Amino acid sequence: MELSVGKFWKREFAPSLGFVAFRSSKWYILVAACWALYTTSFYYTSTVLLIPFTMTEQAGVPEDGVQIYAGVMMACYSVILVIGGPLAGYWADVGNSKKRPIMVAQTFLLISTVILWKGTHVAVLIVGRLCHGVAGSIFWSAGQALLADAFGAESIGNAVGYVDLSSSLGYLLAPILTGVLLDKSGVDSVYGMSLGFACISFLISAAMIEGGKVSDAGQTTSMAIPDLSSTLAGRLRLVRLLLRSRRMLAACLGCFVAGLVLVTYDTIAPIHMERTYHWGPWEVGLALGAWYGPKMLSIIPGTLADRFGARWMTVVGFFGCIPCFVAVAFATDDTSRSKALFILMTVCLSIAISFANTPITAEIIYVLDDKKRTNPALFGTTRASGLGFGFFLFSWALGATIGSLTCAKIVDSASWDAAIYSLAGWCAAGAVICLLWTGAREGPKTQVPEIPLTLESSDSEAGKSQESIACPKLGLGSLGDDPVHWGVGETKIYHQFIR
Template sequence: MQKKSIWQSTLSWLSQDFAEGSAPPFLLRHRSSKWLILTTICMAVFTDIFLYGLIVPVIPFALEQRSGVPPQRTQYWISLLIAIYGAALITFSPLCGYLADRSTSRRLPLIVGLLALAGATVMLNVGNSIVALVVGRVLQGISAAVVWVVGLALLADTVGKEQIGQAMGWVGMSMSLGILASPLLGGVVYDRGGYNAVFAMAYVLIGVDIVLRLVMVERKIAVRWLPEEEKEKGDIEGGLGSPRGPDVESSPERPETEKEQPEATANTTPRTDSAASAAVPSTQRRAKLPPVLSLLASRRLLAALWGCLAQATLMTCFDSVLPLHVHETFGWTSLGAGLVFLPITIPSFLAPLAGWISDRYGPRWPATLGFILAAPCFVCLRFVTANTLHTKILLCALLAVLGLALASAMPPLMAEITYVIEAKERKRPGLFGEKGAYAQAYGLFNMAFAGGCLVGPIWAGMVRERAGWGTMGWSLGALSLLSAVPVVVWVGGFIGGKGERGGGKGG
């Protein structure tokens, strides 16, 4: 009985299920601030993605030296191990989204996900077989599903739509830094300190991450003790539990069935009681539909999800081919294979600026221009085939422009998920129920991003192996250019509609 009581107390502490009338947590105002929550989520994203990409530059050597994989099978196992991470993300993201929208706490699943990540890191560190590496990658994918779904939903709860673009810009920067800097540091540390030194970095990050997650207090919990004036600032929740009321400037693309039904305004004749009562069952039926189905009915959301899938494909494609290509072409070791990711990493610091532009002018144009800018850079990779100073400079320049393009596209697309939910809720209050659908929407985003993580390494690795480096480049360029079409047409609202503003002050 005592064990049960201790277990329940621990669970209540982790989920911050405080008893009614209890004293406020220590330093509540600071622990529940926007910036601490944003920092916590950014750190969680960075840690997860950093550990995902940490072994990219060292895995070719680890597979041969630790797992006994023959050199001719190295490319196959590199692509497969990276893709397994994406497959686990796709599998567990919808489940995490469904459970998170029905959970009373966002912090508890975040801590559970971190424990899974720690287990995955140990498996990848001490394992010396293919089976251990595969299990470690699966656990990493499960942890990532929790971090991305629950973490982004918590961020949307906290900052609201007015600042969600800039917040997603910081998350996008953290993601870009993690996914692109991890091969850089992994290669350098492996070259200087060996395999265990690489994972020592991982353990340090996990330690910092768990401290932040334990310190953080969710705003919906902190509201019990915060002064009334803080509640009135709209600084408590950006979620659907506290609707902001109609916002005609932010009208989304609506399904055709909605467009056929004119909306009542203050200047129209009020409906009769019979008409109003007839509309109630229809609204109730809509509210009973699973939120995922309502979300997937939006072409605007589907366009954003496609953009996320394409962006993740273009971002992760280098993980399976770039270290191997520079090794074969320039004779670079793991140190050079890690340093070559630096040009594509530095531009990711501009992601918050792209998010700010999205908040102010809408998500359409920064995302579209990012895809258009990336296309010719991928095509021009075909010229990086000789071991000369000119081609080395060209490769770094192309990677730098690609980094800028990818950093411009991702934050607006991530913010668009929130814009769509808020716009749909304004049109049909109560559509997603009392607890909203942020986690389920970001579960869909996570599936799209995971699809890119799955497709990117396999696409690049297999095309390079069978058709060559040049074909790989122009095929990815074609994907980037084609992806700009649905983004420019539907992201932020249908381009031919009126007032298709995405959530900022312009479209």
């Protein structure tokens, strides 16, 4: 099988003439989303490195409380993602524009940078971290929903691969640049750099024009199918439909495990390196590059997921993490052999988790695509991609919150290897769930014509003419799971429900 990034770009990004067309092209939308996620990822990772080395001096935290407060700071970010992800996804779906929430996120990112830069108390720093969580929740839900609308289900895995590539680039560069600047120039230079990236991201998003939307493969648009997506009852029925899907639940549980593993390792690895290997910011930054760098290969599992589905790559990715965690649990002494083992296994972990994280994210859109074909009334004219990525972010952030709090306590109360073994156990659970319930990618969809609502007349035994409505399956629960014939009275009640 040939994986050609060039073919993807030629197919997806046709040349556009004019500056307005350029700003509304899929290429520019992808750049805007990727730069926003690069910026928030860079800032997130930069603070991961800054917190252990600056919290004592900046906020007066005692040395023995740094590990706990580091976990709390990570959890503050993750808690906002849990709450804000579904809300941001809902906002993106029901609003007239997905650009508006993204601009709000850009504003919160600027505010967060200034607060964390100048804050001198733990409570102030927590507020800054919460603002960063608001920005991240909107970027990861509304931003990816915008991409899903632009690319469609047939290419979303590849697009998510580029998103993961850009965020991984932020994860890779942040510890290196932060470590160098922190050693040579101090904290101000690090936050100044982050603020510069945030300003550039704000301007790029402000110039974006929403456009380039693609229609769903194998779908036709017909006024005969009613649109329930604009009603609260319709949205709640759509949520119930998705939560009753084993594929959707499996995808959410896979995202939960991926978020737990990624953020937990982010939280405990820097302090382990500082305490065990006695490394400073520069050495820790380089070592974190071994964790974030290989994630730039995420474009490969994204492309494979578009062709073959998320199941086997996710399973292989989670199972591949287990022996790596078992090996890294032995890197507990200050020797060259232990340090080399730690770096090598960190690289292998990064590759393995990339093969789990990107496909399981794309699986969300695959499920939505399949559900929309069989339940067009509940989806209406939208893809519900904001809702889907709201589910993704809720699950991912919930895992991140639980992991950053519990594993930090395990390290303090038990040991490094106990925390690592717990991560291996989570990966085993994630692999089994995805093996059982995630779906294989279906082939190209054939166009299936929709059956319109038709008015039929018939004569009754009493000789009176009667009218009824022939209705296809609409996925409306008690209102009509099967094709039925409704009388005029039932039809009036049905339309009252819709409106």
